[in-house]
Amino acid sequence: MAMLLAVSSSAFAQGGEVSPKRLSTGMVVPNRTVTLSTKIMGRVAQITRDEGETIKEGELLLSIEDAEWRASLQSVESMLTQARAEAAYKKKLEAKMKTLFGQKSISEDMVDQAALEAEVSDAKVRSAESAVQSARAMLSETRITVPFDAVLITRSAEVGQLTAPGHPLFVVEDHSRLKFKTSVKERDVPFVKAGQKARVTIDALGDTELKGTVSKIVPSGDQTTHSYVVEISLPPRKGLYPGMFGKAEFLE
Numbered sequence: 001m002a003m004l005l006a007v008s009s010s011a012f013a014q015g016g017e018v019s020p021k022r023l024s025t026g027m028v029v030p031n032r033t034v035t036l037s038t039k040i041m042g043r044v045a046q047i048t049r050d051e052g053e054t055i056k057e058g059e060l061l062l063s064i065e066d067a068e069w070r071a072s073l074q075s076v077e078s079m080l081t082q083a084r085a086e087a088a089y090k091k092k093l094e095a096k097m098k099t100l101f102g103q104k105s106i107s108e109d110m111v112d113q114a115a116l117e118a119e120v121s122d123a124k125v126r127s128a129e130s131a132v133q134s135a136r137a138m139l140s141e142t143r144i145t146v147p148f149d150a151v152l153i154t155r156s157a158e159v160g161q162l163t164a165p166g167h168p169l170f171v172v173e174d175h176s177r178l179k180f181k182t183s184v185k186e187r188d189v190p191f192v193k194a195g196q197k198a199r200v201t202i203d204a205l206g207d208t209e210l211k212g213t214v215s216k217i218v219p220s221g222d223q224t225t226h227s228y229v230v231e232i233s234l235p236p237r238k239g240l241y242p243g244m245f246g247k248a249e250f251l252e
Helices: 002-013 067-102 108-140
Strands: 023-029 032-036 044-047 060-064 143-145 150-155 170-174 179-185 197-202 209-217 227-233 245-250
Touching (some): 067 108, 179 245
Antiparallel strands (some): 023 179, 023 245, 032 170, 060 143, 150 170, 197 209, 209 227
């Protein structure tokens, strides 16, 4: 018995080694992490929340001055209105030319010309519609909202700051379901299955044991450590946060 305990303690000291009881060390991680940014350049007009706060899905985090983008949208909407009016006129003209041709009042070339002009007008409408969709999409980039219920972890924006396309503004995490992420040695991977129960002990929570379930086994090992990433879904627990260190025991 004393020898078995010594082996287990040595395994933990090596930071992730698995003992004959299939124990491994790891860390609590969020269900998902997302970095929020914008596709446009603009000046930050408003920031509504700060780091550490809980935000609901769809809630506004940041707004960018949008006068220029609204003006662009109005411009292409006017172009679309004009294109639609022209297309309607060209269709009526085409229909009139076909009637006159049936009465042998005009040549077939004139009918073909009217049909071509109607087709070109339709193409202008489609182009204007695409421009409106694009302008609306760019205008939507002036408002950064949360894609899911989340906790604001990092804020890299300030009012008055000029944003750049793709530049990170916020990092948010989904804490609705926390996971325990650990590395399992290749010799133990065949004994770990999705859906398998695991007993997780978090150092910061003392002797409290959490009953988890293996939710993911990444089927590609690290070539240096010869270990495989395993994730264990954890039950809700007050005081449990991402970043906490602990250990897991995979149950038979």
